[in-house]
Amino acid sequence: MSLDELMRAWQSQESAPLYGVNETLLRLALYKEEAKVRTQWRVEGWVLYGVTPLLLAGVAFLFFIMVYDDDPRTSWDFALPIVGAVSWLLWAWSIYQFRTTQALRESRFGASLRDQVARHLAQLDYQATRVVRIGNVVRDSVPPVICGVMLVLAGWRINNEPFGTQWHWIVGGIAFSVFWTVLVVWLQRRRVSQELMPRKLRLETLLKELDGR
Amino acid sequence: MIDSERDRIFNEWLASHKGILFKVVHAYAFEHADRQDLFQEIALQVWRSVDAFRGESSVPTWMYRVALNTAIAWTRREDRHQRGKQPLEVVAGLLTTASSEGRDPRVEWLYRQIAQLKDVDRSVALLLLDGFSYKEIAAIVGITESNVGVKINRIKAALAGKRAEEAES
Numbered sequence: 024m025s026l027d028e029l030m031r032a033w034q035s036q037e038s039a040p041l042y043g044v045n046e047t048l049l050r051l052a053l054y055k056e057e058a059k060v061r062t063q064w065r066v067e068g069w070v071l072y073g074v075t076p077l078l079l080a081g082v083a084f085l086f087f088i089m090v091y092d093d094d095p096r097t098s099w100d101f102a103l104p105i106v107g108a109v110s111w112l113l114w115a116w117s118i119y120q121f122r123t124t125q126a127l128r129e130s131r132f133g134a135s136l137r138d139q140v141a142r143h144l145a146q147l148d149y150q151a152t153r154v155v156r157i158g159n160v161v162r163d164s165v166p167p168v169i170c171g172v173m174l175v176l177a178g179w180r181i182n183n184e185p186f187g188t189q190w191h192w193i194v195g196g197i198a199f200s201v202f203w204t205v206l207v208v209w210l211q212r213r214r215v216s217q218e219l220m221p222r223k224l225r226l227e228t229l230l231k232e233l234d235g236r
Numbered sequence: 237m238i239d240s241e242r243d244r245i246f247n248e249w250l251a252s253h254k255g256i257l258f259k260v261v262h263a264y265a266f267e268h269a270d271r272q273d274l275f276q277e278i279a280l281q282v283w284r285s286v287d288a289f290r291g292e293s294s295v296p297t298w299m300y301r302v303a304l305n306t307a308i309a310w311t312r313r314e315d316r317h318q319r320g321k322q323p324l325e326v327v328a329g330l331l332t333t334a335s336s337e338g339r340d341p342r343v344e345w346l347y348r349q350i351a352q353l354k355d356v357d358r359s360v361a362l363l364l365l366d367g368f369s370y371k372e373i374a375a376i377v378g379i380t381e382s383n384v385g386v387k388i389n390r391i392k393a394a395l396a397g398k399r400a401e402e403a404e405s
Contacts, residue, residue: 032342033365039339041258043332052276053283135378136359139305232356233379
């Protein structure tokens with residue numbers, strides 16, 4: 024049995040297919056999957072590009088109230104919403120930079136199997152570095168907390184509520200944010216070690232295999 | 237590209253070249269449930285890839301490329317069902333096993349041998365058996381032609397060795 028004979032036998036599969044396809048079910052599965060991806064993309068976009076103008080409008084409103092009400096204001100009062108808005112903008116900018124840098128990195132790979140494996144590896148590295156490097160964790164989680172705290176403080180100043188009687192809310196809020204961040208990072212790190220790293224090792228083995236090493 | 241146009245092209249591709257998807261699914265997944273899952277994943281990637289197709293290669297080459305890329309990245313770990321894909325019960329029944337009547341037993345033998353190859357060699361073997369040239373295989377897989385030659389020699393040796401072993405027994 025020569026290779027040519029085997030090839031002829033192999034190509035005879037076209038006349039006796041291995042499977043049948045339920046096309047209605049396939050179409051439903053494709054649409055569902057696509058809708059899921061689009062929804063996820065839309066939500067990320069709304070958070071990044073939708074919440075930012077709303078937040079800036081909120082800060083502008085706080086300024087408006089501070090300027091036009093009769094209570095005396097100090098420069099600290101005005102600094103609160105500015106620091107909050109700047110924190111949020113820095114956070115949005117860093118997420119935007121992360122996403123565009125990653126998109127650029129992935130676009131450099133071609134369509135071959137080797138490039139696809141390398142692209143998957145780049146994606147896994149991206150996901151892993153977001154939660155493993157402390158600098159990235161701080162950059163992702165601290166600015167929204169600062170923003171929240173500053174806006175709450177600004178709101179209290181407008182309502183002339185003294186900080187002295189409310190400080191426990193701030194401490195509680197920060198403590199909860201820290202707890203929440205630590206919990207999320209811990210869960211994500213666990214996912215990295217249990218899921219992403221084994222997949223990464225497998226892909227690295229494949230890449231070596233492709234490179235003939 | 238509007239969705240209806242994408243659907244039309246995808247349906248044409250599927251009608252004409254679904255054999256490519258079946259071969260890749262059969263070579264990379266070994267349980268019926270896994271085959272359902274991998275088929276859905278490959279079909280989804282082919283459907284998405286319609287927009288990116290520029291006609292620089294033939295449709296079968298393109299479909300092979302997408303299908304192999306997807307299959308090789310597909311892992312057989314259980315977590316794949318948690319990566320946002322359809323629960324298996326939803327896609328069960330996507331593929332129905334056709335009657336084996338009229339199928340050449342040598343094809344089943346080939347699938348058994350292919351299953352024993354490493355992931356990348358498996359891709360090369362599928363392309364070789366479908367008559368792709370060294371140059372085309374190199375472009376699809378993303379390795380040099382000489383590397384393709386090395387792999388093909390290894391695959392041929394493995395097949396010949398297996399045939400000899402079975403002939404003796």
